[in-house]
Amino acid sequence: xxxxxxxxxxxxxxxxxPVTLRCHQTENHRYMYWYRQDPGHGLRLIHYSYGVKDTDKxxxxxxxxxxxxxxxxxxLTLESATSSQTSVYFCxxxxxxxxxxxxxxxxxxxxxx
Amino acid sequence: xxxxxxxPQSLIVQKGGISIINCAYENTAFDYFPxxxxxxxxxxxxxxxxxxxxxxxxEGRFTISFNKxxxxxxxxxxxxxxxxxxxxxxxxxxxxxxxxxxxxxxxxLSVIP
Numbered sequence: 571x572x573x574x575x576x577x578x579x580x581x582x583x584x585x586x587x588p589v590t591l592r593c594h595q596t597e598n599h600r601y602m603y604w605y606r607q608d609p610g611h612g613l614r615l616i617h618y619s620y621g622v623k624d625t626d627k628x629x630x631x632x633x634x635x636x637x638x639x640x641x642x643x644x645x646l647t648l649e650s651a652t653s654s655q656t657s658v659y660f661c662x663x664x665x666x667x668x669x670x671x672x673x674x675x676x677x678x679x680x681x682x683x
Numbered sequence: 684x685x686x687x688x689x690x691p692q693s694l695i696v697q698k699g700g701i702s703i704i705n706c707a708y709e710n711t712a713f714d715y716f717p718x719x720x721x722x723x724x725x726x727x728x729x730x731x732x733x734x735x736x737x738x739x740x741x742e743g744r745f746t747i748s749f750n751k752x753x754x755x756x757x758x759x760x761x762x763x764x765x766x767x768x769x770x771x772x773x774x775x776x777x778x779x780x781x782x783x784x785x786x787x788x789x790x791x792l793s794v795i796p
Contacts, residue, residue, distance in 0.1 A: 612689075660726055662784075677724075
C-alpha cells in the first residue's frame with residue numbers, strides 16, 4: 571500500500587456540526603485529492619492540492635473546504651455538516667515519476683444524522 | 684464533456700470465464716486511462732492503466748483494450764476467479780493541469796464457482 575492514512579476511519583456526527591477529516595502521506599507526493607463515493611455515483615472529486623497552500627475545487631466542492639500547510643497533510647473540512655454529506659471519503663495522492671497515477675487511502679465513513 | 688460512461692453496472696461470470704467491462708469517454712484531451720479494483724470496505728486499488736500510444740496492455744490475467752478513434756476502452760479479465768469478485772472502476776485524466784481523475788460509475792463483478 572502507498573503510505574496513506576486517513577483519520578478518523580469512521581465518524582458519526584450531527585447536522586450543523588463542523589467536521590475535519592485528515593489525510594496523511596509518507597510518499598512526499600506533490601498532488602493530493604479528496605473524493606467522495608456514493609452508490610450510483612462512483613467517485614467524485616471534491617478538492618485537490620498541487621502543493622503546499624495550493625488548492626483548487628473539484629466537481630462537488632460546495633459545502634467543503636480544504637487546507638494543506640505541509641506536504642504530508644491534506645485536511646477536508648465540512649463547516650456545517652448536512653445529511654447529504656453522509657458518504658465515504660477517500661484521499662488520493664500522485665506524484666513522483668508518474669504524476670498522473672493516483673493511489674488511494676483506506677477511506678473515512680462519515681454519517682451525518 | 685468530462686463524463687466517462689461505464690457498462691455494465693453488474694456482471695456475473697462463471698469461474699474460468701472471461702469478464703469484460705466497457706468504458707466510453709468524450710473528452711479527447713484524456714491521455715491516461717486507469718482501472719481500479721475495489722473490495723468492500725477498502726479503498727480503490729490501481730489494477731492496470733494504459734496511455735493512448737498503445738492499443739492493448741496486458742498484465743497477467745488482466746488486459747486493457749483501447750480504441751482511440753471510438754473513444755472506448757475495456758477491461759478483460761481472463762480465467763475469472765471468485766477472488767476477482769469486486770467493484771471495478773474505469774477512469775480517465777488529462778495530463779494538463781491537475782491530473783484529476785474522472786471516474787465511471789463502477790461495475791460490480793461476481794464470479795461464481
